[in-house]
Amino acid sequence: MTLDLASALNDLQTKKPLVHHITNAVTINDCANITLCIGAAPVMAEAPEEVAEMVAMAGALVLNIGTLSKSQISAMLIAGRAANDLEVPVILDPVGAGATMLRTESARRLLTELQVAVVKGNAGEIGLLAGAAGRVRGVDSAGLDGDPVAVCKSLVNAYSCTVAMSGATDIVTDGDRVVLIDNGDPRMGVVSGTGCMASSLTGAFAAGSRDQVCSTAAALAAFGLAGEKAAKRAFGPSSFKVALMDEVAALTPPVLSAGAKIRIL
Amino acid sequence: MTLDLASALNDLQTKKPLVHHITNAVTINDCANITLCIGAAPVMAEAPEEVAEMVAMAGALVLNIGTLSKSQISAMLIAGRAANDLEVPVILDPVGAGATMLRTESARRLLTELQVAVVKGNAGEIGLLAGAAGRVRGVDSAGLDGDPVAVCKSLVNAYSCTVAMSGATDIVTDGDRVVLIDNGDPRMGVVSGTGCMASSLTGAFAAGSRDQVCSTAAALAAFGLAGEKAAKRAFGPSSFKVALMDEVAALTPPVLSAGAKIRIL
Amino acid sequence: MTLDLASALNDLQTKKPLVHHITNAVTINDCANITLCIGAAPVMAEAPEEVAEMVAMAGALVLNIGTLSKSQISAMLIAGRAANDLEVPVILDPVGAGATMLRTESARRLLTELQVAVVKGNAGEIGLLAGAAGRVRGVDSAGLDGDPVAVCKSLVNAYSCTVAMSGATDIVTDGDRVVLIDNGDPRMGVVSGTGCMASSLTGAFAAGSRDQVCSTAAALAAFGLAGEKAAKRAFGPSSFKVALMDEVAALTPPVLSAGAKIRIL
Numbered sequence: 001m002t003l004d005l006a007s008a009l010n011d012l013q014t015k016k017p018l019v020h021h022i023t024n025a026v027t028i029n030d031c032a033n034i035t036l037c038i039g040a041a042p043v044m045a046e047a048p049e050e051v052a053e054m055v056a057m058a059g060a061l062v063l064n065i066g067t068l069s070k071s072q073i074s075a076m077l078i079a080g081r082a083a084n085d086l087e088v089p090v091i092l093d094p095v096g097a098g099a100t101m102l103r104t105e106s107a108r109r110l111l112t113e114l115q116v117a118v119v120k121g122n123a124g125e126i127g128l129l130a131g132a133a134g135r136v137r138g139v140d141s142a143g144l145d146g147d148p149v150a151v152c153k154s155l156v157n158a159y160s161c162t163v164a165m166s167g168a169t170d171i172v173t174d175g176d177r178v179v180l181i182d183n184g185d186p187r188m189g190v191v192s193g194t195g196c197m198a199s200s201l202t203g204a205f206a207a208g209s210r211d212q213v214c215s216t217a218a219a220l221a222a223f224g225l226a227g228e229k230a231a232k233r234a235f236g237p238s239s240f241k242v243a244l245m246d247e248v249a250a251l252t253p254p255v256l257s258a259g260a261k262i263r264i265l
Numbered sequence: 266m267t268l269d270l271a272s273a274l275n276d277l278q279t280k281k282p283l284v285h286h287i288t289n290a291v292t293i294n295d296c297a298n299i300t301l302c303i304g305a306a307p308v309m310a311e312a313p314e315e316v317a318e319m320v321a322m323a324g325a326l327v328l329n330i331g332t333l334s335k336s337q338i339s340a341m342l343i344a345g346r347a348a349n350d351l352e353v354p355v356i357l358d359p360v361g362a363g364a365t366m367l368r369t370e371s372a373r374r375l376l377t378e379l380q381v382a383v384v385k386g387n388a389g390e391i392g393l394l395a396g397a398a399g400r401v402r403g404v405d406s407a408g409l410d411g412d413p414v415a416v417c418k419s420l421v422n423a424y425s426c427t428v429a430m431s432g433a434t435d436i437v438t439d440g441d442r443v444v445l446i447d448n449g450d451p452r453m454g455v456v457s458g459t460g461c462m463a464s465s466l467t468g469a470f471a472a473g474s475r476d477q478v479c480s481t482a483a484a485l486a487a488f489g490l491a492g493e494k495a496a497k498r499a500f501g502p503s504s505f506k507v508a509l510m511d512e513v514a515a516l517t518p519p520v521l522s523a524g525a526k527i528r529i530l
Numbered sequence: 531m532t533l534d535l536a537s538a539l540n541d542l543q544t545k546k547p548l549v550h551h552i553t554n555a556v557t558i559n560d561c562a563n564i565t566l567c568i569g570a571a572p573v574m575a576e577a578p579e580e581v582a583e584m585v586a587m588a589g590a591l592v593l594n595i596g597t598l599s600k601s602q603i604s605a606m607l608i609a610g611r612a613a614n615d616l617e618v619p620v621i622l623d624p625v626g627a628g629a630t631m632l633r634t635e636s637a638r639r640l641l642t643e644l645q646v647a648v649v650k651g652n653a654g655e656i657g658l659l660a661g662a663a664g665r666v667r668g669v670d671s672a673g674l675d676g677d678p679v680a681v682c683k684s685l686v687n688a689y690s691c692t693v694a695m696s697g698a699t700d701i702v703t704d705g706d707r708v709v710l711i712d713n714g715d716p717r718m719g720v721v722s723g724t725g726c727m728a729s730s731l732t733g734a735f736a737a738g739s740r741d742q743v744c745s746t747a748a749a750l751a752a753f754g755l756a757g758e759k760a761a762k763r764a765f766g767p768s769s770f771k772v773a774l775m776d777e778v779a780a781l782t783p784p785v786l787s788a789g790a791k792i793r794i795l
Contacts, residue, residue, distance in 0.1 A: 018403045026558050026574050028291050032457035037502055042457065043361070043403030044291050047334050050365035057364065057402055069577050069601075071334075096573070099587065100580035137587055138548045138573030190779065192562035192572065236776025237567055246501025249455065283668045293556050297722035302767055307722065308626070308668030309556050312599050315630035322629065322667055336599075511766025514720065 003179065005260050006253035008205055008218035013039035013253075017059025017207030019200065022046045022076050024066025024095065027193030030241075031062070034197040037249035038222065040204035046072055051079035059207025061088055063110060064196055065103055066095035066139065073106050080114035089117035089206040093199035097121065098128035098136030111159045117212050119155065120164040120199050123148060130155040139195075141167075149178055149265070162212040164202065166195060170220045172213055179217045182261035183224025185231040191241045198223050201248075221260035222251055228259070268444065270525050271518035273470055273483035278304035278518075282324025282472030284465065287311045287341050289331025289360065292458030295506075296327070299462040302514035303487065305469035311337055316344035324472025326353055328375060329461055330368055331360035331404065338371050345379035354382035354471040358464035362386065363393035363401030376424045382477050384420065385429040385464050388413060395420040404460075406432075414443055414530070427477040429467065431460060435485045437478055444482045447526035448489025450496040456506045463488050466513075486525035487516055493524070533709065535790050536783035538735055538748035543569035543783075547589025547737030549730065552576045552606050554596025554625065557723030560771075561592070564727040567779035568752065570734035576602055581609035589737025591618055593640060594726055595633055596625035596669065603636050610644035619647035619736040623729035627651065628658035628666030641689045647742050649685065650694040650729050653678060660685040669725075671697075679708055679795070692742040694732065696725060700750045702743055709747045712791035713754025715761040721771045728753050731778075751790035752781055758789070 018041045023031055028044055035042035045054040048071065055061050061083040063076045083090050092114075094107035107129060110116065119126070124141030127134020132151045135142035144151060148171055152163040156175040165171045170181040188194040201219040209215035226247035234240035283306045288296055293309055300307035310319040313336065320326050326348040328341045348355050357379075359372035372394060375381065384391070389406030392399020397416045400407035409416060413436055417428040421440040430436045435446040453459040466484040474480035491512035499505035548571045553561055558574055565572035575584040578601065585591050591613040593606045613620050622644075624637035637659060640646065649656070654671030657664020662681045665672035674681060678701055682693040686705040695701045700711040718724040731749040739745035756777035764770035 020403075024574075025290055025555055026562050029294060029457060029559060032291050033503065033506075036455050036457055041403055041405055043364070044289075044332055045361070045365070046332065047367055049335070050333075050367040053365040053367075054403070067574055067576065068580075070579070096575070099573070100575070100583040102577055102580040102583075138550075138571055138584070140571055190566050192559060192566055235773075236779040238563065238772040238775035238779075241563075242503040242507060242772060243500075245503035249501040249503075285668075290555055294559060294722060297556050298768065298771075301720050301722055306668055306670055308629070309554075309597055310626070310630070311597065312632055314600070315598075315632040318630040318632075319668070507768040507772060508765075510768035514766040514768075 003214045003217055003262060005218040005221060006257040008209065008215055009222065009256050010253045011208060012205055015208055016041055017204060018043055018057050019060050019062060019203045019207065020045065020055045020058035021062045022072060022079060023062060023064035026066055027196040030193040030197050031200040033245055034248060035200050035204055037245050038201055038204050046075045048075045048078055051075045052082040055079045055082045055088055056086060058088055060091060060203040062091045062199055062203040064093040064095055064199055065106055066196060068103060068106055076110060077113060080110065084115050090114055091118045091120065091199055091203045091206060092116045093196060094119065094121045094125045094129060096136060096139040097125045098134055099138060104128065116159060116161045117206060118162045118164060118202055118216050120202050122166050122195065126155055126163060126165045127151050162216055164216050164220060166198060172216045174213045177213050178265040179213060180263040181217055181220045181224060183221050183228060185227040187231050187237065187240045188227045190237045217262060221262060222256050225256065225259040226251060268479045268482055268527060270483040270486060271522040273480055274521050275518045276473060277470055280473055281306055282469060283308055283322050284325050284327060284468045284472065285310065285320045285323035286327045287337060287344060288327060288329035291331055292461040295458040295462050296465040298510055299513060300465050300469055302510050303466055303469050311340045313340045313343055316340050317347040320344045320347045320353055321351060323353055325356060325468040327356045327464055327468040329358040329360055329464055330371055331461065333368060333371055341375060342378060345375065349380050355379055356383045356385065356464055356468045356471060357381045358461060359384065359386045359390045359394060361401060361404040362390045363399055364403060369393065381424060381426045382471060383427045383429060383467055383481050385467050387431050387460065391420055391428060391430045392416050427481055429481050429485065431463060437481045439478045442478050443530040444478060445528040446482055446485045446489060448486050448493060450492040452496050452502065452505045453492045455502040482527060486527060487521050490521065490524040491516060533744045533747055533792060535748040535751060536787040538739065538745055539752065539786050540783045541738060542735055545738055546571055547734060548573055548587050549590050549592060549733045549737065550575065550585045550588035551592045552602060552609060553592060553594035556596055557726040560723040560727050561730040563775055564778060565730050565734055567775050568731055568734050576605045578605045578608055581605050582612040585609045585612045585618055586616060588618055590621060590733035592621045592729055592733040594623040594625055594729055595636055596726060598633060598636055606640060607643060610640065614645050620644055621648045621650065621729055621733045621736060622646045623726060624651045624655045624659060626666060626669040627655045628664055629668060634658065646689060646691045647736060648692045648694060648732055648746050650732055652696050652725065656685055656693060656695045657681050692746055694746050694750060696728060702746045704743045707743050708795040709743060710793040711747055711750045711754060713751050713758060715757040717761050717767065717770045718757045720767045747792060751792060752786050755786065755789040756781060
């Protein structure tokens with residue numbers, strides 16, 4: 001097996017898909033901007049009255065529970081059902097699942113009631129949802145017991161979705177294939193919203209893709225590669241964030257292909 | 266006819282008006298910062314219980330429907346009626362009108378129930394509201410059939426307001442006068458929120474002005490000129506955004522007057 | 531009396547406390563990022579269903595009323611009571627108190643129903659809450675009649691809390707001790723959210739501290755010192771903001787100790 005990341009980016013930049021987000025208030029601006037940087041078009045809409053209409057225009061739907069409210073859960077279910085009917089891929093970022101009952105139960109409900117294409121979370125979140133001992137503190141992973149790949153596969157089996165676990169090495173798997181991505185820089189952990197931005201990119205790459213392992217790996221490799229480049233010219237976390245977005249916008253298919261550090265198990 | 270843009274900026278920077286926003290969650294921070302950069306004072310308040318009180322302190326009210334909710338519509342109507350009573354100019358940015366019924370109907374309702382001083386949108390949004398074939402994809406214009414100036418005049422006639430249509434060339438008209446503004450840079454389209462920021466500046470310039478064609482043209486010329494300057498020293502979209510805000514803050518009346526590319530039809 | 535600011539920063543960076551925010555939509559991203567920059571971990575959660583659980587993991591709770599809604603007030607009261615039960619310090623930033631009844635009454639209600647550890651506001655807000663003639667325009671102070679230190683002490687007496695009044699010289703007092711902080715740069719007033727960021731830092735330093743005068747003074751000195759450093763390499767307000775966050779992240783205990791401009795009355 002090989003993954004053609006260059007084609008994945010080329011397809012995205014040719015299609016310029018609309019990526020509908022129902023997302024958190026903390027990083028909503030970052031998600032919009034990173035979506036533009038990679039060459040897609042963001043739209044944020046969460047009024048229950050309009051989400052079904054909006055998702056019908058979109059190439060992907062990103063659900064992020066970082067500042068969840070009851071109204072948002074309703075909107076996510078409505079938008080998600082419409083997306084499922086239209087075969088628009090749904091990406092779920094279960095931010096903080098495990099930290100509170102509301103987040104844990106809402107993440108499980110979204111996974112149960114919707115056909116989610118890709119779940120992307122940190123080790124604690126993925127572990128918790130997989131029924132392993134994932135630990136979450138606020139919105140940060142506080143660790144995971146057990147083998148991370150096995151935990152990811154367990155979540156794949158539970159919900160028939162592609163699973164991405166972020167970390168120093170990102171893991172992407174659909175149960176059959178396991179891809180490890182070694183791109184990235186520690187500074188990404190000192191900027192709020194890098195996890196959310198990675199999910200937005202996952203949505204942008206998922207739009208129109210028939211292989212969510214490839215599209216998700218492309219998204220995470222692209223983001224990590226941009227982080228490596230940004231780290232070379234940043235003074236601190238905020239200038240790093242500016243450089244990170246700039247570097248995402250500067251990515252081209254051959255640059256991504258050359259810089260991706262992918263291992264296929 | 267000439268437009269005295271230098272005086273418009275000088276008046277703004279002397280008065281430092283409070284600009285009350287009821288706006289979207291995506292770009293609310295950008296709107297606050299750009300308002301400060303030009304020399305005005307932003308306040309964001311959307312609790313229906315407080316908006317009438319807040320707008321009474323303000324020099325302008327900016328309504329932006331980018332992430333509309335039912336509660337926000339109520340707040341916009343309450344604030345807008347108070348603004349009308351107090352002769353505080355109301356600026357409407359009908360973000361995404363045409364993409365969903367909620368946005369289209371809400372924009373029309375605000376235009377019908379309030380006396381809006383300036384409507385500023387992209388070609389798709391203005392076209393749709395004018396009853397022409399404006400097309401909107403998410404929050405982006407997907408084109409317009411017909412002559413843009415005629416479409417703007419049609420919207421002026423429908424609601425007795427000044428209309429601004431953003432684009433490579435911005436159009437501002439009150440039906441009698443038509444002003445074309447050629448300032449700007451293509452990079453402004455790769456940053457989320459430039460349209461919203463332009464509306465915030467339109468609000469800042471509108472405060473206390475008796476000529477909304479002049480104040481709106483000044484706002485759009487100022488923003489476009491800052492974009493031209495920013496493009497010279499940006500690496501990518503995020504450093505461009507930082508430079509754009511810095512350049513707005515560096516504008517002075519003579520710089521604006523010298524750099525504005527205005528044509529009066 | 532001396533204040534050991536270096537130890538305060540060292541403690542924070544060792545503990546890396548979780549700082550739970552219920553805050554405004556305008557600057558929520560800035561608050562998250564500045565919390566990360568100083569070495570703590572932010573979490574933003576305001577669903578009434580989850581705030582008591584979330585605050586139980588936290589080292590401090592920051593309540594900021596900058597874009598208040600009725601639902602947020604409920605969440606603040608629930609979270610605040612849980613924080614009080616668990617002896618998690620509560621920081622209140624009464625943004626815009628005095629501008630509208632909703633803000634004034636909500637700030638008073640939070641101060642009355644909760645045991646707030648630190649109230650941090652501008653001169654107008656603190657003056658208004660202290661029953662002096664504080665004036666507020668939007669979210670900005672429009673001045674204060676009377677002696678600022680006496681006004682702060684009056685608010686201390688009313689609610690048994692530490693009071694911080696921001697300004698060119700910041701004042702921190704618990705009634706017995708009065709600390710004046712002369713760090714800062716005028717550019718901080720041209721960036722939206724610097725007041726909110728200062729409150730987030732106050733929360734980060736308050737976590738686990740037994741001396742809220744020291745922890746609050748450390749937060750305000752650290753932020754002001756970072757502002758001084760940032761001003762040396764900024765072109766305008768937005769590049770200043772980037773530099774400000776970078777400089778907060780670069781602070782070390784000895785740098786803070788050497789650069790703090792503290793007077794103890």
